[in-house]
Amino acid sequence: MSENSMDKPNIVTCAAPVNIAVIKYWGKRNEELILPINSSLSVTLHQDQLKTTTTVASSRSFQEDRIWLNGKEEDITHQRLQSCLREIRRLARKRRNDGDPGLDSTGLSHKVHICSVNNFPTAAGLASSAAGFACLVYTLARVFGVEGELSGIARQGSGSACRSMYGGFVQWIMGQKDDGKDSLAQQVEPETHWPELRILVLVASAERKPIGSTSGMQTSVETSCLLKHRAESVVPSRMAEMIEAVQRKDFTAFAELTMKDSNQFHATCLDTYPPIFYLSSVSQQVISLVHRYNRHYGETRVAYTFDAGPNAVIFTLQQHVPEFVQLIQHFFPSDTNGGQFIKGLPVNSASISEDLKQAIGLEPMPKGINYIISTKAGPGPCVVEDPTQHLLGSDGFPK
Numbered sequence: 001m002s003e004n005s006m007d008k009p010n011i012v013t014c015a016a017p018v019n020i021a022v023i024k025y026w027g028k029r030n031e032e033l034i035l036p037i038n039s040s041l042s043v044t045l046h047q048d049q050l051k052t053t054t055t056v057a058s059s060r061s062f063q064e065d066r067i068w069l070n071g072k073e074e075d076i077t078h079q080r081l082q083s084c085l086r087e088i089r090r091l092a093r094k095r096r097n098d099g100d101p102g103l104d105s106t107g108l109s110h111k112v113h114i115c116s117v118n119n120f121p122t123a124a125g126l127a128s129s130a131a132g133f134a135c136l137v138y139t140l141a142r143v144f145g146v147e148g149e150l151s152g153i154a155r156q157g158s159g160s161a162c163r164s165m166y167g168g169f170v171q172w173i174m175g176q177k178d179d180g181k182d183s184l185a186q187q188v189e190p191e192t193h194w195p196e197l198r199i200l201v202l203v204a205s206a207e208r209k210p211i212g213s214t215s216g217m218q219t220s221v222e223t224s225c226l227l228k229h230r231a232e233s234v235v236p237s238r239m240a241e242m243i244e245a246v247q248r249k250d251f252t253a254f255a256e257l258t259m260k261d262s263n264q265f266h267a268t269c270l271d272t273y274p275p276i277f278y279l280s281s282v283s284q285q286v287i288s289l290v291h292r293y294n295r296h297y298g299e300t301r302v303a304y305t306f307d308a309g310p311n312a313v314i315f316t317l318q319q320h321v322p323e324f325v326q327l328i329q330h331f332f333p334s335d336t337n338g339g340q341f342i343k344g345l346p347v348n349s350a351s352i353s354e355d356l357k358q359a360i361g362l363e364p365m366p367k368g369i370n371y372i373i374s375t376k377a378g379p380g381p382c383v384v385e386d387p388t389q390h391l392l393g394s395d396g397f398p399k
């Protein structure tokens, strides 16, 4: 190898998905290792609509590890970034010492440049840390030539990130061990399992910046006895019921558990002292609309769930999407024309009957919802083979 080619960075680009929990993770038993007080379950969203793309370059000539997020250089000494870098390098070293001949031992000492972007606006208020840390860990693993179970490392970036390491329906098993070795994500069913299931992200116009999940759940663990009850006595059986509902593709059971679990999570936020409010008046209007819609048809056709912010994520079956979207547009009239209001998977137009409008009977909230992202369950992280997609140039700096 010539001097020149040895200095050329090794560059890998990967993409990873966002996930939305239907059984919520809220509360840690170990802050540093990010070990949860209960198991959780999520649906991985399709990367055509929502994903993080990350390029990692490693080179002998880099002086230090560096990171650029959405175009801006960020502090690499951030504790959770350091955990992920350290754990991947530790794993690579272990594999090499165990005699894996596939490992290039020189690369281990190389510093890395990391560049990451989202294909959705951060302002949309969607948790980007899950996709971000999942993508970081997946890409670093490729660069350092390590394979296998990586969700335990992604978990140390952000708890929910461990679930973004798999596609489809994913559980994060809380584990029992103090060292967290058994606190891992596992696929329950692949993304192809339930093709009729559709997901709508209703991006609400945010009034204020909500309290972050990390500090929010810390205060909940310290002050909420409802959270303790939930973790010990509600979630274990709910996890089992949810897994069964997913496996049987039982929409009614899936939808009811999803809504009840979201409501209980927000109840624990209110039980936190001082209380935390993530739901806005728009969120409450969406909740009412969903329940009135289901009541009108005498069956559970639509479910909502909310994370640490006001955006509703809606689950429904393909056949109900056009009417429900039309209903959202009616009760949350916007300035934008239809094309811009709905992003992602195309939605056929539909008409809604006067009967239905009356059954809903809510006062329209103009501009309450900015836009809808229409999507479905999708696959886990993947390597982006096309070198033109690298976010770092051959010099190892952002393009």
Ligand code: DP6
Pocket (backbone or CB within 6 Å): 020, 021, 023, 024, 025, 026, 034, 040, 127, 129, 157, 158, 159, 160, 161, 213, 214, 215, 307, 308
């Ligand atoms: C409400 O994973 O963002 O979205 O582990 O502190 O990084 P940290 O928290 P994070 O919490 C997500 C909380 C949630 C529910 C969920 O995704 O399960």
